[in-house]
Amino acid sequence: MNGPVIGELAQRLDEAQVRGKDILSLADTHEIDIDQAYRIQQELVERRLARGESLTGVKLGFTSQAKMAQMGVSEVIVGRLTSGMRHSHDSMVDIGQFIHPKVEPEIAYRLARDVDGTVPIESCVDAVAAAVEIIDSRYRDFRFTYTDVVADNTSAAGYAIGPWQKFSDVNNRPVRLSVGSTEVTGSTNAILGDPARALGALEDVAKRRGIPLRAGYIVLAGAATAAIGLTAGPVDCQIEGLGPVSFIGSVS
Numbered sequence: 001m002n003g004p005v006i007g008e009l010a011q012r013l014d015e016a017q018v019r020g021k022d023i024l025s026l027a028d029t030h031e032i033d034i035d036q037a038y039r040i041q042q043e044l045v046e047r048r049l050a051r052g053e054s055l056t057g058v059k060l061g062f063t064s065q066a067k068m069a070q071m072g073v074s075e076v077i078v079g080r081l082t083s084g085m086r087h088s089h090d091s092m093v094d095i096g097q098f099i100h101p102k103v104e105p106e107i108a109y110r111l112a113r114d115v116d117g118t119v120p121i122e123s124c125v126d127a128v129a130a131a132v133e134i135i136d137s138r139y140r141d142f143r144f145t146y147t148d149v150v151a152d153n154t155s156a157a158g159y160a161i162g163p164w165q166k167f168s169d170v171n172n173r174p175v176r177l178s179v180g181s182t183e184v185t186g187s188t189n190a191i192l193g194d195p196a197r198a199l200g201a202l203e204d205v206a207k208r209r210g211i212p213l214r215a216g217y218i219v220l221a222g223a224a225t226a227a228i229g230l231t232a233g234p235v236d237c238q239i240e241g242l243g244p245v246s247f248i249g250s251v252s
């Protein structure tokens with residue numbers, strides 16, 4: 001697959017996000033390998049940066065054994081977070097901008113220094129927080145292949161972070177996420193058995209895929225429960241000893 005085709009597919013995904021209109025799987029018409037999928041993702045994110053957004057972090061997907069098995073893969077996927085996706089705790093989030101958004105309760109880590117392989121990634125982290133990630137696949141009905149979802153920046157669409165706390169062990173913490181009257185519960189150990197493992201998994205994939213990990217970045221470690229639909233009204237996430245983090249879904 002040559003450069004112009006990579007650009008054309010990134011453009012297709014970008015237009016889907018900007019217009020809030022879904023598209024069909026790229027795999028229906030193109031054979032895409034995983035390296036090409038990360039190149040499409042890179043070009044897709046560059047379009048956001050060209051519109052004035054800045055990089056704020058990275059996120060992991062496929063961090064549960066069940067999801068990896070479902071997709072037939074054995075490595076996590078990594079996407080990029082930008083300033084345009086950031087929402088403050090307790091803010092209003094216009095859900096009309098999305099196609100079919102869902103939310104997930106997550107652990108967020110904050111990098112205090114660049115990850116360059118000279119020290120363990122854990123020593124680059126200074127803080128941890130509860131987070132809600134908004135995912136919004138640009139593909140119709142959330143139907144995608146492994147390479148499709150990597151190209152689509154791992155469905156990244158938004159996030160809100162609760163109060164930061166000093167970096168510590170947050171494994172085996174009960175988690176609760178509600179959207180209006182719909183509630184899911186789980187545990188932080190659903191994230192790779194321990195969310196701290198997400199850091200090593202991230203470092204490995206980021207190194208192989210040429211994704212820089214910079215001081216100040218937020219790392220969304222992965223979902224602690226299945227995602228639930230985002231509808232208008234209050235969204236609230238509680239993780240024992242962390243959080244809370246909330247926002248209101250609004251329709252303009």
Ligand code: 0L1
Binds near residue numbers: 059
């Ligand atoms: O952040 C996530 O867990 C989502 C990864 C992409 C897969 C999906 O959209 O369900």
Ligand code: MG
Binds near residue numbers: 135220223
């Ligand atoms: Mg997620």
